[in-house]
Amino acid sequence: xxxxxxxxxxxxxxxxxxxxxxxxxxxxxxxxxxxxxxxxxxxxxxxxxxxxxxxxxxxxxxxx
Numbered sequence: 001x002x003x004x005x006x007x008x009x010x011x012x013x014x015x016x017x018x019x020x021x022x023x024x025x026x027x028x029x030x031x032x033x034x035x036x037x038x039x040x041x042x043x044x045x046x047x048x049x050x051x052x053x054x055x056x057x058x059x060x061x062x063x064x
Contacts (some may be wrong), residue, residue, distance in 0.1 A: 005060060012053045015046040022046075 022039040025031070031039075 005057065008053050008057055008060075012050055015050050015053070019043050019046045 022043050025039050026036065
């Protein structure tokens, strides 16, 4: 496995961990509106990043 693939997989795992962390935060009842909104926005951004990473991994796989 080349370094680029390893880096992409590592980044994907980090984004997935961040999503889990923010989802746990949203389960907590003591939140401000800004905190809830920010967590939802971050989760959305992280999901988009994961989609981008998956596309890059597919492109690398197809080029191989």
